Amino acid sequence: MSTELSIPQLRKTFKHIVSPKDADYDKARTVVAGDIDRRPAVIIRTTNANEIAQVISLAKETSLPLAVRSGGHSVHSVVDDGIVLDLSLMKDLQIDAKTKTVWAEAGLTAIELTSATLEHGLAIGFGDTGSVGIGGITLGGGVGYLVRKHGLSIDNLLAAEIVTADGNILQIDETNHADLFWAIRGGGGNFGIATKFKFKLHDLTQAYGGMLCLPATSETIASFLKEAGSAPDALSTIANVMTAPPMPFLAEEYHGKIIILAMLCYAGDANEGEKAIQAFRNIATPLADFLHPMSYSEMFPPDDPDYHPLAVSKNMHLDYVDESVAETMLKHLNQGTGMMSVAQLRVLGGAMARVPADATAYAHRKSKIMANLASVYQDISEKPQHERWADEFQNAITQSNKGAYVNFINTVGEKELEAAYPASTLEKLRLIKAKYDPTNLFKMNQNIFPINL
Ligand SMILES: Cc1cc2nc3c(=O)[nH]c(=O)nc-3n(C[C@H](O)[C@H](O)[C@H](O)COP(=O)(O)OP(=O)(O)OC[C@H]3O[C@@H](n4cnc5c(N)ncnc54)[C@H](O)[C@@H]3O)c2cc1C
Incomplete structure (x- = not known):
């Protein structure tokens, strides 16, 4: 028989409890995704391993579902009518x-x-x-x-x-x-x-990088990916082929149009970085160029804690992005159903690909490019329409690699597990x-x- 949860009792055991009656309950149960609105029975903020073990006992005694939260960026770390074990006070x-x-x-x-x-x-x-x-x-x-x-x-x-x-x-x-x-x-x-x-x-005492915006054509997208694949390992890139927000530094004619908004980071000597990045500047006349010598921490401008977007997304791997694939991407992005459509392309390889596939539970070592297709939208009732768009987009560009990255998969199930892990790993x-x-x-x-x- 399971024990009832008693908040006054819990307060005797745990110092940091948030109950549905507390003023900070709504903030404490919020995760990044704007469509997740779950109401846990209690949120327990632990401060050490022994307290964590006590929360585990509590979950077993009460038979309540247990969610674990670190940074709250996934859709998994909050649960209706259950216990959230929140690690955010543990920052030693x-x-x-x-x-x-x-x-x-x-x-x-x-x-x-x-x-x-x-x-x-x-x-x-x-x-x-x-x-x-x-x-x-x-x-x-x-x-x-x-x-x-x-x-x-x-x-x-x-x-x-x-x-x-x-x-x-x-x-x-x-x-x-x-x-x-x-x-x-x-x-x-x-x-x-x-x-x-x-x-x-x-x-890592120096870096060179930042944001580079380029016009998006099938040629520029394919060139970007080609350069990213042949760049030195010190250079990692993320190319967001996406609807341009009305950013003040971008000419108005591009607002709402599909552009390449890329983030590049050369981790090492700034002069070497500038040389390595020149190839990307040569792809087309940049729409905006904020690349500069920097401290690595500048790659992470502060993000807005109150931003909780409604979005659907699909994660997948691609073997290549040539002009034909890029053309298909542009077609789907231009037909996007949400207020912002994105194909985020990360060229992988380098050190991550040199680790054997069976050395860890992350087995997609040889995947060349990670793609995250997303539609950011305004009204939750429209979700099915954006999901259809994302499905069709994904189907149109699927190649031989059917794997996906577990941390970017926002739905759960056998299909998702099989994408995240090859059969032997699973x-x-x-x-x-x-x-x-x-x-x-x-x-x-x-x-x-x-x-x-
Ligand atoms: C805006 C945004 C940008 C992102 N960018 C990237 C990126 O560039 N690269 C990338 O790899 N991923 C990225 N992600 C995905 C991110 O890695 C996952 O969402 C990850 O799960 C977030 O970790 P978290 O601790 O913030 O999330 P949480 O929601 O707190 O936790 C995520 C999952 O991990 C479990 N968990 C968390 N901490 C622990 C723990 N200490 N012990 C046991 N289980 C735990 C939770 O139970 C849950 O299942 C991004 C996500 C967002 C929303």
């Missing part, structure tokens, strides 16, 4: 500049960690957005501006502390609980709650799930159901 950070490593608690955001390590001239790559939580992005993989130079976030993960479903607090790495350490590098939050991570850091993940979470306590995620063969 121990940088060892000598060994170039950091122990970082899972409540830190990417920019909090990055700003701190950059003070020592050191960095590790997360994504393209500073406010993403290091918890969710790391457990799914982590594809950012250093992906070609230093690989995914998980390629720099040396160890972690995990509280498992039985309440044990485990120190895991390549030799201790190696199976679990393999699984958390790409398998998401399925296997336990990560309290802290140990990352390897890299020297089977191994299910077995490890059965060992560490046999009752599937951690299911608010791209859920890997446990199996015992």
